[in-house]
Amino acid sequence: MAEAYPSYMSDSIRKVEASRSQRLQRDLTELKMPEEEHDSLLNRYHPDYRTEQFAEVRVGPNKGDVMPREIVKLLEAYPTVRPEEVNLDEIDYDVEVLIIGGGGGGTVAALWAVEQGIPPEKVLIVTKLRHGDANSLMAQGGTQAATAEEDSPVQHYLDTMGGGHFENKPELVKALTEEAPMIIEWHRELGVMYDRDENGNMMVFPGGGSSRKRLHCAEDYTGMEQMRVIRDQVRNLGIPVLEFTPAIELLTTPEGAVGGALLWNLDTHQYYVVRAKTTILSTGGFGRLHIQGFPTTNHYGATADGLVMAYRAGAKLRDMDSVQYHPTGAAYPQQILGLLITEKIRGLGGQPVNKEGEVFVFPLEPRDVEAARLIKECEDGKGMETPYGVQGIWLDTPLIDAIHGEGAFARAFPSIARLYKRHDIDPTEFPILVYPTLHYQNGGIEINGNTESSTQGLLAAGEVSGGVHGKNRLMGNSTLDYNVFGRRAGIQAAERAQESIEVGELTLDHARRYTADLEQAGIDKSKKSPLILPEYRGKRTLNRLLDFPL
Amino acid sequence: MNENEQDQQMVWLFVLDRPYKVPAGLTIQDAMEYAGYKLTRGVGCRGGFCGACATVYRIEGQYQLKADLACQKVVEDGMHIVTIPFTPANKKQYDIDAPDMKADAGILLSYYPMVARCVSCNRCNNICPQELEVMEAMNAILQGDVERTARLMFDCIQCGLCSMRCPGEIPQFHIAQLARRLWGKYGESPDQMLTKRLGEITAGKFDEEYDTIMGAGREELQAMYDTRELKLA
Numbered sequence: 079m080a081e082a083y084p085s086y087m088s089d090s091i092r093k094v095e096a097s098r099s100q101r102l103q104r105d106l107t108e109l110k111m112p113e114e115e116h117d118s119l120l121n122r123y124h125p126d127y128r129t130e131q132f133a134e135v136r137v138g139p140n141k142g143d144v145m146p147r148e149i150v151k152l153l154e155a156y157p158t159v160r161p162e163e164v165n166l167d168e169i170d171y172d173v174e175v176l177i178i179g180g181g182g183g184g185t186v187a188a189l190w191a192v193e194q195g196i197p198p199e200k201v202l203i204v205t206k207l208r209h210g211d212a213n214s215l216m217a218q219g220g221t222q223a224a225t226a227e228e229d230s231p232v233q234h235y236l237d238t239m240g241g242g243h244f245e246n247k248p249e250l251v252k253a254l255t256e257e258a259p260m261i262i263e264w265h266r267e268l269g270v271m272y273d274r275d276e277n278g279n280m281m282v283f284p285g286g287g288s289s290r291k292r293l294h295c296a297e298d299y300t301g302m303e304q305m306r307v308i309r310d311q312v313r314n315l316g317i318p319v320l321e322f323t324p325a326i327e328l329l330t331t332p333e334g335a336v337g338g339a340l341l342w343n344l345d346t347h348q349y350y351v352v353r354a355k356t357t358i359l360s361t362g363g364f365g366r367l368h369i370q371g372f373p374t375t376n377h378y379g380a381t382a383d384g385l386v387m388a389y390r391a392g393a394k395l396r397d398m399d400s401v402q403y404h405p406t407g408a409a410y411p412q413q414i415l416g417l418l419i420t421e422k423i424r425g426l427g428g429q430p431v432n433k434e435g436e437v438f439v440f441p442l443e444p445r446d447v448e449a450a451r452l453i454k455e456c457e458d459g460k461g462m463e464t465p466y467g468v469q470g471i472w473l474d475t476p477l478i479d480a481i482h483g484e485g486a487f488a489r490a491f492p493s494i495a496r497l498y499k500r501h502d503i504d505p506t507e508f509p510i511l512v513y514p515t516l517h518y519q520n521g522g523i524e525i526n527g528n529t530e531s532s533t534q535g536l537l538a539a540g541e542v543s544g545g546v547h548g549k550n551r552l553m554g555n556s557t558l559d560y561n562v563f564g565r566r567a568g569i570q571a572a573e574r575a576q577e578s579i580e581v582g583e584l585t586l587d588h589a590r591r592y593t594a595d596l597e598q599a600g601i602d603k604s605k606k607s608p609l610i611l612p613e614y615r616g617k618r619t620l621n622r623l624l625d626f627p628l
Numbered sequence: 629m630n631e632n633e634q635d636q637q638m639v640w641l642f643v644l645d646r647p648y649k650v651p652a653g654l655t656i657q658d659a660m661e662y663a664g665y666k667l668t669r670g671v672g673c674r675g676g677f678c679g680a681c682a683t684v685y686r687i688e689g690q691y692q693l694k695a696d697l698a699c700q701k702v703v704e705d706g707m708h709i710v711t712i713p714f715t716p717a718n719k720k721q722y723d724i725d726a727p728d729m730k731a732d733a734g735i736l737l738s739y740y741p742m743v744a745r746c747v748s749c750n751r752c753n754n755i756c757p758q759e760l761e762v763m764e765a766m767n768a769i770l771q772g773d774v775e776r777t778a779r780l781m782f783d784c785i786q787c788g789l790c791s792m793r794c795p796g797e798i799p800q801f802h803i804a805q806l807a808r809r810l811w812g813k814y815g816e817s818p819d820q821m822l823t824k825r826l827g828e829i830t831a832g833k834f835d836e837e838y839d840t841i842m843g844a845g846r847e848e849l850q851a852m853y854d855t856r857e858l859k860l861a
Contacts, residue, residue, distance in 0.1 A: 107858065113850075113853070113854045208678070208680055211672035211678040211680050212673075213673075215673060215677055215678055216673050216677045216678075223822075224825070225821045225822045225825045227821065228859050229859075230834060231834050231838075232838055233856075235838070235841060236853055237853075239853070240854075240856075244846050256829060256834070259826050262819075263822055266812065266818065266819070266822075267813060268724065268809070268812075268813065269724055269809030269813035269814075271778065271782065271811060271812040271816070272812075274816060279820065279821065280819040280821070280822060284860040289856050289857065289860075290859055291859075296782075297782065297783070299782070302677050302785070303782075303808075306805060306808075307808075307812075310805050310809065311724070313719060313721065314722055314723065314724070322669070345668070375675070377672060377673040378674050412653065413654070413655055413658075418675065493677070493783070496758065496759075496783075500700055500702075611666070611668065613666075614661040615661050615662075615665070615666060616664060618664075619663070619664030
């Protein structure tokens with residue numbers, strides 16, 4: 079028996095092994111849940127329906143809307159910077175386009191802004207960590223694009239709308255699905271290496287909630303391969319990037335338009351002032367807020383700074399009551415708790431199996447349904463408990479080689495194989511334990527087809543924006559989102575560069591107004607945001623901190 | 629995280645030679661945070677993809693210098709660590725669309741002639757946290773096989789440890805980036821289905837269907853969705 083797992087799990091692993099050949103023969107579409115049963119399952123088991131975990135926002139453009147408490151806490155907080163502390167007349171960077179966030183959306187926007195004629199030196203990318211250290215780069219599964227003969231962009235549209243419970247913004251979904259094949263071709267021309275079959279044709283794979291095989295993958299490093307290439311292209315074009323320099327507040331003109339941002343050097347703690355004709359927010363999502371205490375697949379900087387800054391500047395948000403929990407986060411061992419186990423494993427035949435060795439769910443339901451069903455199985459007492467009290471469902475990974483031949487798992491999932499090898503678990507020999515993990519911010523800043531927010535001068539693209547995915551995103555639509563709307567943001571910024579927009583005086587007037595609103599609502603003055611980075615330091619250190627001038 | 633030391637096994641971790649007692653089983657990154665460090669550099673995705681947290685270490689009583697990713701490697705007792713948050717290696721700028729570009733090793737050698745300085749010492753392979761065959765990938769360039777370089781280095785997270793260890797001062801991770809792009813763009817052929825679909829979209833083949841589906845009411849759309857056929861085989 080596997081030494082990798084505690085001995086008390088042996089019986090359960092044997093049951094999974096014993097039922098494998100029979101499960102392998104079974105047509106699992108018979109387990110597909112009728113659409114009319116989705117609502118009652120989600121209502122009872124999906125974390126989005128635990129009303130006590132949500133609160134009404136008391137200030138700002140979405141006043142009265144219900145959002146997760148962790149978000150409300152950040153929106154109902156005072157600007158960290160006091161306007162009197164900074165001199166906004168001294169401009170450090172004067173550019174056409176300021177791009178806040180160096181993940182996929184921002185990088186694509188920069189490339190297209192330059193492609194459309196803005197000189198590289200008039201673009202500025204600023205980012206909290208290193209250029210590319212973002213959720214985009216962590217995406218494993220693939221990018222959806224309807225290229226197969228039996229598929230069509232309209233079918234992709236239908237799947238995306240249905241997956242999002244028809245709450246998506248139709249014009250955004252049309253752009254997403256219609257431009258997807260063009261994005262794959264753009265990548266190919268940049269030199270992205272997608273998986274090909276023995277004849278050299280691009281391979282397409284199935285994903286949850288999709289009715290056709292539509293995923294374009296690069297092993298299980300799809301996001302990394304895309305990000306490496308587009309970042310390399312930014313470097314070749316000489317587009318300036320400021321790393322370890324998060325934006326901490328947007329700057330507005332007396333008319334209320336966004337005209338740049340205030341940046342903060344993470345090393346020296348000094349601030350910089352940027353003036354820009356157009357500001358693109360591509361700061362990603364909120365995974366590191368650990369909504370409802372969930373572990374997350376997200377990178378260290380996913381703290382919703384962009385949402386907070388945009389909201390203060392008057393940008394309307396949407397679908398903020400909707401959070402994506404990826405059905406399969408790692409549940410064991412503890413060191414990798416919550417890390418992403420790509421849906422592509424289920425796409426290639428991996429099955430979720432309970433501790434009795436039974437497959438109980440169609441493996442490719444939309445993510446919210448799949449996650450809720452896994453949570454139900456655990457609440458029904460059919461999960462495998464870990465030594466640290468977390469429940470898990472077996473994901474029967476040895477099926478991959480059984481279906482596709484020896485070596486298939488290693489070829490398709492090298493990152494997953496590496497992840498487990500460090501802990502002496504071989505996923506081709508034994509199943510792995512999974513449980514839903516906080517993965518994606520479905521909603522965000524409301525945008526139109528040109529990525530314009532409700533605030534003048536402010537565009538948004540990628541996870542920070544809302545409307546593309548409605549109340550639930552499909553697999554393979556996030557990397558697509560940042561490409562399609564990053565591109566549109568770059569093009570829109572280039573169009574604005576042609577207009578005679580004069581950014582005059584820069585102010586923090588919007589922050590003053592927001593502060594007054596918070597005060598009027600009687601909100602505790604000790605709360606500050608944006609968060610910038612989560613707090614993981616040990617309690618003993620935090621209890622003994624002294625702020626001592628050096 | 630349980631902070632009651634009596635309940636768990638503790639190990640010594642030396643961060644820049646300052647000793648800290650930390651719970652066994654934590655990753656280096658979690659252990660540094662447990663010890664009180666607020667990480668701003670040498671940290672990124674925390675999932676083994678971004679290459680920001682390359683860390684060199686030596687275990688007390690041993691002489692070898694080893695390296696790994698702080699977000700993935702579990703602490704060992706007596707571990708002395710230093711993170712390498714930045715690698716000062718040269719990346720060449722190039723125009724991937726330039727007329728003379730092709731999937732040819734000569735291109736790689738023209739931008740990165742130092743590949744020829746490889747002395748086959750194997751240090752890059754030994755230090756690679758992804759366990760890639762970095763040396764073989766560099767040798768493949770000398771043998772004229774760009775595809776082999778691209779594929780051997782496909783899982784490269786660009787942490788830069790190989791170039792820091794290389795006596796020939798070869799920036800392997802940058803060279804591999806160019807190799808992959810050359811292969812992806814010039815080595816692979818255009819995809820026939822993709823080309824065909826792009827033509828159909830440009831010709832407006834789906835315009836009418838889009839108009840219909842976007843004009844459908846919610847119930848109608850729901851019905852279309854509920855009755856759609858799955859073709860996943």
